[in-house]
Amino acid sequence: MFDYLPDSLRKDTVNIGDIFKCFIPAANKHKLFTVVAFNGDDIVGSMLINSEVNKNVHRTEESLNHQLELLEVDYDFLSWNSHVDCTQLIGIMKNRILAEINSDVDSRYLGKLDLDDIQAIKRIVIKSRIISKKEKRVYGFID
DSSP, rough: OOOOOOOGGGGOOOOOTTTEEEEETTTTTTEEEEEEEETTTTTEEEEEEESSSOOOOSHHHHHEEEHEOGGGGTTTSSOOOOETTOOOOEEEEEHHHHHHHTTTTTOOEEEEEOOHEEEEEHHHHHOOOOOOOHHHTTSSOOO
16 A cells, blocks of 8 residues: 555554554544454454444443543543443454554554553453453453
8 A cells, every 4th residue: 555654653563552543444434443452463352432422322321331431631642532432342453453554644553541541441341241251251351
């Protein structure tokens, strides 16, 4: 695609808490997401970061309680408070993320969640009745 990035801006690893902006085919647009877990060496468990909680999708109190607020003042790449949607773990191939952020002009690494937010996501997932035990095991949240 594009080979415009200088080596200093290229990224060759993916870590827990990394936040990316990439094209998400299901949404048909670029979206923010964070890496929250790994399933082996090749697949990352990620969660979308939304600017607003969609009340048409998240209608129950339980679902609303799975929205972790990120404050704009804590993250310089946010233009407003946003929410990590902890109702769904999305598996993405690690090499797909790296290829896209290193070649697509609109995709990029944005930063990293702070430790308190990473721990809050883990607590939400572990206690969740929305995310299956099987998924929690696959991504290492429970044994």
